[in-house]
Amino acid sequence: MNYLMSFLIGGFICLLGQIFIDTFKKNNAYLLVAMVVTGCILGFFGLYDKLVEIGHSGATVPLLGFGNSLAKGAMEEATNKGFMGALSGGVIRTAPGVAAALIFGYIAAVIFNPRGDK
Numbered sequence: 001m002n003y004l005m006s007f008l009i010g011g012f013i014c015l016l017g018q019i020f021i022d023t024f025k026k027n028n029a030y031l032l033v034a035m036v037v038t039g040c041i042l043g044f045f046g047l048y049d050k051l052v053e054i055g056h057s058g059a060t061v062p063l064l065g066f067g068n069s070l071a072k073g074a075m076e077e078a079t080n081k082g083f084m085g086a087l088s089g090g091v092i093r094t095a096p097g098v099a100a101a102l103i104f105g106y107i108a109a110v111i112f113n114p115r116g117d118k
Contacts, residue, residue: 002056009055013062032063039067069094 013035020031042048048068051059059065073093077085 005054006056006058008058009051010058010062013059013064017062035063036067036070039064039069040071043068043071066094066097069097 017031017035020034021028024030039048042051042064048059048064051064070090070093073089073091074086075089077089077092079085081088
């Protein structure tokens with residue numbers, strides 16, 4: 001059942017993203033920012049944790065999960081270290097995911113030898 005719910009929730013998030021792209025005809029960067037900010041807002045109101053209970057990894061893998069992690073890290077460190085913790089908490093919490101994305105992206109680029117537009 002976890003696989004099914006992960007697929008449905010993750011697919012629904014992707015569907016919302018596609019609707020956003022088709023409706024507003026904006027650059028994909030707008031969607032990325034909107035998803036991260038939405039994850040922050042849902043986490044602030046406590047709705048994101050409920051979404052993760054239902055959708056498991058289908059809710060944590062998309063950009064909503066990244067935004068939620070940024071917000072949680074900033075809030076946790078702000079309570080411990082004050083203003084400077086609020087600035088560094090999100091970076092500290094999301095650094096492993098960003099590092100993994102960079103490393104695996106580099107490995108994929110080396111293996112598959114991408115070519116730019118000519």
